[in-house]
Amino acid sequence: MAAVTAVAGVLARLVAAFLLLAAQVACEYGMVHVISEAGGPKGKDYCILYNPQWAHLPHDLGKASLLQLRNWTASLLCSPTDLPAHGFSNQIPLVARGNCTFYEKVRLAQGSGARGLLVVSKEKLVPPGGNKTQYDEIGIPVALLSYKDMLDIFRRFGRAVRVALYAPNEPVLDYNMVVIFIMAVGTVAIGGHWAGSRDVKKRYMKHKRDDGLEKQEDEAVDVTPVMTCVFVVMCCSMLVLLYYFYDHLVYVVIGIFCLASATGLYSCLAPFVRRLPFCKCRVPDNSLPYFHKRPQARMLLLALFCVAVSVVWGIFRNEDQWAWILQDALGIAFCLYMLKTIRLPTFKACTLLLLVLFLYDVFFVFITPFLTKSGNSIMVEVATGPSDSATHEKLPMVLKVPRLNSSPLALCDRPFSLLGFGDILVPGLLVAYCHRFDIQVQSSRVYFVACTIAYGIGLLVTFMALALMQRGQPALLYLVPCTLLTSFTVALWRRELGVFWTGSGFAKDLPQPPWAPAPADSPQPPKDSDAPLSPSPQPPEEELAKSPPPTEQPLEPVTSEEMGATATTQEPGSPGSSTPEPVGRDLAQPDPEAQPGALA
Template identity: 80%
Template sequence: MLLLAVFCVAVTVVWGVFRNEDQWAWVLQDVLGIAFCLYMLKTIRLPTFKACTLLLLVLFVYDVFFVFITPFLTKSGNSIMVEVATGPSNSSTHEKLPMVLKVPRLNTSPLSLCDRPFSLLGFGDILVPGLLVAYCHRFDIQVQSSRIYFVACTIAYGLGLLVTFVALVLMQRGQPALLYLVPCTLMTSCTVALWRRELGAFWTGSGFAKDVPQTSWAPAPTSPAPPTDSDDPLSQQPAGEDLAKRPLPAEEAALPEEAGVADSAGDHHSPMASTSSPTNGDQVQPSSVVQPGTSA
């Protein structure tokens, strides 16, 4: 990280010293501009397609106004946006804000050796449609659509940029790139959403809030657990060895042994009668009964 920081500071300082050098300083400016745009696209995220549409439409009007309308409002008749991008024409140093990507034009004219022309692309023309492209990429991941939104919006951005440069060559004047980029990207994204029947989720961003439904019930156990309440009738308790191991209730233990045997022989509907003969054939051993007034 220390070496990377030193390298970044060195590139910035070198560009600051040779920023007006038209032969090679544009490379450093483009490197710094691309890094800035990537950082902004990584940091800023629009939550819905509705927010993307509103932002792009507002900046669409802004860009068109400052390129095509402001020449009628200024004394020099120049566009304010073009003056900011290219620098003031009456200045000897032609200082300009480093908010554009500069690419030298491919021109075979000998005059280009003295006054090299550049094609300029503002950072806003990259960041504003780029926010929509980033939103399409996140929506693709959420709905698992094989990046169809991202690829379609990226191709639309490339076509819009190509139309911008064609208009620049034909009109020989500065063009608001958002005039061509915004319709291309917005219309393409809406078309893909309509084709996939996901316009509602794409518009509101509801695809980012998919919750897995949680069931409030639990499956029944495979075998019922034996009751633990000693007050239940013995006819409802499990028979066999478990019954033999259970202690008799206190009121039954207080009865004489002979009375218990007689009751079990005479009354077949009593609780003791239903438990005196286990179903699995195990013999139940009678417990010792303590007579009143005697010692065990």
């Protein structure tokens, strides 16, 4: 009996979801084009919500009749006594939404000669519905207009205006998808390349001069299975909390984004600033926190600049005309910083993380509509912002680009196309792992290139699904299979699946050759991280003994004043000295991209 009840409940939810989708199909967005009768400012389009079962609207503005708008909002138009003395001959009345039905309003308007009806609503726009017999009886369009738009019409154009109702066709795919595609694929490619190169450089460049806090490399964090589980649980909890307490938590997320994006922007711009030949002066000696290490003045100016950019976005984040550019720039910097900081040590860890987040994305997009009272997806509702939100704030953890075409959907419902940061970071971690593995096994970037191309193909498939289904899509549903299967296929084809799965192709895991240690008086490796590595296949000791001194100058040569603040020379065997250590065979031909500054 319990099983039958459960099945009946599931079927009831499916029927309710089907009816909801059917109602959404019947309801369509349109436009009302408004111009002033006195010939004032240029005409403007406003969003309307109409039901095509009452009457269809023309798709072309040139075919729509330009009629006088009659402001009749003082009346509810629920009874014949609410009609004007001379009726609405060849006019479109604008009435307030009241207790009577839409059918009663539109029947009275049509009987008095109106050519259409606009109902002003102070609440959320809902489709003006009725039954089939009422649809057959009415021959004029009826649509809902928001109260805010009504006020803007009369403020901008005055009381004497003409309007035309029309509903242009929606394009299959907006051109802004091209911009999002370039930003997403570019971020994944650059971030994966940078993360892989820097990680391998840290393995090779063990003898580096400590030039203050700004020269210290960011330590990468290896993701473990426990961390993956904790991360997914936190994501699920935060998403559910945002769904129920959006207005309270949205400002917390905005604050976190401001701090994280400023840090990411600093991390991305710091390598370029260090290459500048000027403003190398340092902070005087002091005992203040952080400043006691005497950072360079240019790095402090860079930090102030990054904080200022983040603060400017935080203040003007709701300016739809240009604030999205700052948000995308900060978001890309944040993604690059995370790809550089977080590291997946094995393909097994990559597979676990991507599959778990694959299930997470699918569940919260496709399954949660059957579990919520409103029938809406929790993921889409949170990403786009709840329609009943009192703050009208949007989460910033997305790349957003405004629609480049003029359409009702762009004007009414979704003026921006969105792509979440998770759809960039999660596959990007796999791309970074592939690049690290490429460098270590010297595979000519075959894993990195194949995985990056697979990400681009997966993103194109996501856009195609979005165009066909006309609803929000879980991008990881398409990105995870494309990237994982491509990486797996390449490893299987190269017969490296074992080492690729366990990460045992890395230098630290390879057997050490029986080389004799270098003598104590042999030339020491350059301490500065900007000295290039020789591509000679000889062991490091012979390479150091035979190769001439590096000719490339360090990016920040030590001045006499700086030398005075540090130890000048250390004798061989002293605690601060270092000698070459035997390393694995992968050091025999270090990759050129592992050189410092190659991607900085």
